[in-house]
Amino acid sequence: MPWERTTKQRTVILEELREMRSHPTADELHERVRLRLPRISLGTVYRTLESLERAGMVRVVGHPGSQRRFDATGGDHGHIRCIRCGRVDDLAGPADARAGDDGAVERLGYVVLERRVDFVGICPACREKEERDGS
Amino acid sequence: MPWERTTKQRTVILEELREMRSHPTADELHERVRLRLPRISLGTVYRTLESLERAGMVRVVGHPGSQRRFDATGGDHGHIRCIRCGRVDDLAGPADARAGDDGAVERLGYVVLERRVDFVGICPACREKEERDGS
DNA sequence: ATACATGCAAACTTTTTGCGTCCCC
DNA sequence: GGGGACGCAAAAAGTTTGCATGTAT
Numbered sequence: 001m002p003w004e005r006t007t008k009q010r011t012v013i014l015e016e017l018r019e020m021r022s023h024p025t026a027d028e029l030h031e032r033v034r035l036r037l038p039r040i041s042l043g044t045v046y047r048t049l050e051s052l053e054r055a056g057m058v059r060v061v062g063h064p065g066s067q068r069r070f071d072a073t074g075g076d077h078g079h080i081r082c083i084r085c086g087r088v089d090d091l092a093g094p095a096d097a098r099a100g101d102d103g104a105v106e107r108l109g110y111v112v113l114e115r116r117v118d119f120v121g122i123c124p125a126c127r128e129k130e131e132r133d134g135s
Numbered sequence: 136m137p138w139e140r141t142t143k144q145r146t147v148i149l150e151e152l153r154e155m156r157s158h159p160t161a162d163e164l165h166e167r168v169r170l171r172l173p174r175i176s177l178g179t180v181y182r183t184l185e186s187l188e189r190a191g192m193v194r195v196v197g198h199p200g201s202q203r204r205f206d207a208t209g210g211d212h213g214h215i216r217c218i219r220c221g222r223v224d225d226l227a228g229p230a231d232a233r234a235g236d237d238g239a240v241e242r243l244g245y246v247v248l249e250r251r252v253d254f255v256g257i258c259p260a261c262r263e264k265e266e267r268d269g270s
Numbered sequence: 271a272t273a274c275a276t277g278c279a280a281a282c283t284t285t286t287t288g289c290g291t292c293c294c295c
Numbered sequence: 296g297g298g299g300a301c302g303c304a305a306a307a308a309g310t311t312t313g314c315a316t317g318t319a320t
Contacts, residue, residue, distance in 0.1 A: 040277085047275085081253065119226070182301090
């Protein structure tokens with residue numbers, strides 16, 4: 001686990017997120033977890049999600065700049081996001097098999113407007129800085 | 136053009152964004168535009184960028200939940216985003232040619248952590264609603 | 271016992287909005 | 296001249312943080 005102490009809050013947050021297939025916002029997840037732990041705070045939800053993201057157990061999805069949505073689905077898969085309501089659905093299968101294929105998305109009932117292939121990494125400047133400051 | 140009236144502000148915003156290759160934040164673009172139009176407000180920059188996005192002339196890039204960055208580069212191309220500093224660089228070439236190839240990214244000096252293939256569209260529920268309300 | 275984690279609320283950052291004025295068509 | 300666009304500033308939305316308290320180890 002990505003933390004030093006396993007608390008009730010963290011256990012429940014991860015359980016509930018894994019059960020929700022809908023990639024909820026922090027607020028939606030907080031509402032859901034509150035059914036089991038009524039006094040849990042939104043701050044704890046954010047802190048836990050951040051540590052799960054750093055550990056690679058959760059991905060942040062959604063539109064750049066807009067409210068975050070959280071995905072605890074394992075494995076290599078893509079997403080389809082609704083430009084109107086922000087909803088995000090999963091696409092099965094490895095990323096590089098799908099870039100040119102709209103079929104799976106259309107089967108979900110979406111009209112496809114755009115395909116994006118994006119990489120995430122560490123840029124040269126930040127790599128250098130990290131080497132200097134001690135890796 | 137995506138607006139009804141062509142003003143000095145809109146002209147300059149689009150010109151400067153096209154000249155900046157760095158995918159600036161709204162604030163950075165505002166600073167830059169202010170050199171030519173000292174009284175322009177940040178609100179106008181946001182309103183103009185929003186209308187350019189709706190018109191398909193600008194793409195929003197960056198990490199969900201973090202500050203937006205704006206891309207006026209034409210054509211089908213992907214992005215590589217630095218997980219540390221948020222910087223975003225362009226990748227040349229059509230989406231489906233890039234999905235499985237880290238070479239171009241590594242040549243820019245990035246360490247690749249993740250590849251994402253994401254679609255953008257309109258979900259079934261929103262399509263229905265739009266048909267009801269009058270297309 | 272002792273840190274680490276939590277709840278709470280305040281602070282912060284980024285984006286949106288209301289409104290009176292301005293100026294493009 | 297009229298209505299869309301602007302500047303300004305306040306508000307909203309979303310996220311982070313400080314601190315006293317609770318609790319897992």
